[in-house]
Amino acid sequence: xxxxxxxxxSGISGxxxxxxxLDAGADWPTLESALxxxxxxxxxxxxxxxxxxxxxxxxxxxxxxxxxHRHLPHIEKIIQAGELPAKAKTNxxxxxxxxxxxxxxxxxxxxxxxxFHEVGAVDSICDIVGACVALESLNISEVHCSRINVxxxxxxxxxxxxPVPAPATALLLNGRPIYSAGPQTELTTPTxxxxxxxxxxxxxxxxxxxxKAQGFGAGDKDFPGQAxxxxxxxxxxxxxxxxxxxxxxxxxxxxxxxxVLAYAMERLLAAGALDVTLTPxxxxxxxxxxxxxxxxxxxxxxxxxxxxxxxxxxxxxxxSQAERRVLARQIAEVETSxxxxxxxxxxxxxxxxxxxxxxxxxxxxGVPLRTVIxxxxxxxxxxxxxxx
Numbered sequence: 001x002x003x004x005x006x007x008x009x010s011g012i013s014g015x016x017x018x019x020x021x022l023d024a025g026a027d028w029p030t031l032e033s034a035l036x037x038x039x040x041x042x043x044x045x046x047x048x049x050x051x052x053x054x055x056x057x058x059x060x061x062x063x064x065x066x067x068x069h070r071h072l073p074h075i076e077k078i079i080q081a082g083e084l085p086a087k088a089k090t091n092x093x094x095x096x097x098x099x100x101x102x103x104x105x106x107x108x109x110x111x112x113x114x115x116f117h118e119v120g121a122v123d124s125i126c127d128i129v130g131a132c133v134a135l136e137s138l139n140i141s142e143v144h145c146s147r148i149n150v151x152x153x154x155x156x157x158x159x160x161x162x163p164v165p166a167p168a169t170a171l172l173l174n175g176r177p178i179y180s181a182g183p184q185t186e187l188t189t190p191t192x193x194x195x196x197x198x199x200x201x202x203x204x205x206x207x208x209x210x211x212k213a214q215g216f217g218a219g220d221k222d223f224p225g226q227a228x229x230x231x232x233x234x235x236x237x238x239x240x241x242x243x244x245x246x247x248x249x250x251x252x253x254x255x256x257x258x259x260v261l262a263y264a265m266e267r268l269l270a271a272g273a274l275d276v277t278l279t280p281x282x283x284x285x286x287x288x289x290x291x292x293x294x295x296x297x298x299x300x301x302x303x304x305x306x307x308x309x310x311x312x313x314x315x316x317x318x319x320s321q322a323e324r325r326v327l328a329r330q331i332a333e334v335e336t337s338x339x340x341x342x343x344x345x346x347x348x349x350x351x352x353x354x355x356x357x358x359x360x361x362x363x364x365x366g367v368p369l370r371t372v373i374x375x376x377x378x379x380x381x382x383x384x385x386x387x388x
Contacts, residue, residue, distance in 0.1 A: 003236070005146070010182065010229060017230060019057040044061055050218075051219070106171060148188055177204065247297070
C-alpha cells in the first residue's frame with residue numbers, strides 16, 4: 001500500500017499539487033497526454049524553480065480562452081470525454097461535485113446553477129484532473145494531510161474583496177484542522193481545499209510510513225519569510241508506532257446523576273469520540289464529583305464539545321492538544337464453536353478478541369462471555385504459532 005502525505009505548511013493550490021506530485025515521481029508524459037485529451041486547447045509546462053532556496057517543480061497551464069464561467073454539467077462532460085484512468089476520472093468528478101456543493105450553499109442556488117468562476121477556467125480544470133491523474137501514476141492507495149495553513153488577510157475574487165479563507169474555502173474545510181501563519185494572503189485556494197477534503201482520509205500528524213520519495217510544488221509567489229511550496233511525501237505503510245494528534249476535552253461535574261453521565265458517554269462515543277472516561281474526583285469545598293474526559297480527533301473537537309454542553313450540566317470545558325501513540329493493527333477472523341469472532345492483533349504478537357462479537361455470540365448461544373473470549377483466544381494463538 002502506497003501512501004501520500006500532503007505537508008500543507010504554506011498552503012495548497014491546484015498547480016502546487018500537480019507540481020509536487022510530478023516532483024515526487026509522477027509520470028509527466030502520462031499526465032500531459034491525459035490533459036490534452038480534455039480538448040481544452042491548452043499547453044502545459046513543467047520546470048524547476050526555487051522558493052527560499054528550496055528546489056521545487058512549477059506546473060503551468062497556458063491557454064487563450066476568455067470564458068471562465070462554467071456550470072457543473074459542462075465540466076462533468078469535459079472530464080467524462082477525457083481519456084483518463086477510471087479512478088482519476090471518478091476522483092476528479094468527486095472534487096468538482098464537492099466544489100459545487102460548497103458554492104451552492106454559499107450562494108444559495110441549486111448545484112446545477114452554480115457558476116464556477118476561477119475554478120471553471122481551463123487552468124483550474126487541468127489542475128484538478130492533473131492532480132488526480134498524478135496520484136494514479138504514483139499508485140497512491142491512501143492520501144493523508146497535515147493541518148492546513150490557510151493564510152490571512154483578504155483575497156480579490158469575482159465577488160469582490162473577501163476575507164481569507166474565502167467563504168467557499170472555509171465551508172470546504174469545515175471540520176478540518178486549519179490555522180493561519182506567515183504572509184497575509186490566501187495560501188489555500190478553493191481548488192486545493194476541494195482536492196484535500198475529497199481525497200484525504202485523515203488530517204493531522206504524520207502517519208507511520210517508510211518514506212520513498214518527496215516532492216515540492218512551487219506557488220506563484222516567493223515570500224520573504226517562508227518557502228511558498230507544497231511538500232508531498234510518498235511511502236509504504238510501516239508497522240512502527242504511529243503518532244496521531246488528538247484533542248482532550250475535559251469537564252468536572254458535581255451536579256449530574258450517574259444516568260445522565262452514562263447517557264452522555266453513549267452520545268459522545270456515537271458522535272465519534274475515540275474514548276470517553278469517567279473519573280471520581282474531589283472539587284473545591286471537598287465536593288465529590290466526576291471528571292469526564294474525551295479523546296477526539298481534532299476535526300471533531302467542536303461537535304463533541306457541543307454534545308458535552310447539551311448532555312451535561314457543565315458550564316465550561318478544558319480543551320488541550322496531545323499526541324497519541326498507536327501500534328499498527330490488523331483484523332483477523334476466527335471460527336469458534338459459537339460463531340465467527342474478529343481478532344485485533346499487531347506484529348508484536350499482541351491480540352484481543354472484539355468485545356462486541358464475543359458479547360453477541362455469548363448472548364445468542366446462552367454461554368458465559370468469558371467462555372467465548374477464552375476459546376477465541378486459544379484458536380487465534382494456535383493460528384499465530386503455526387504462522388511463525
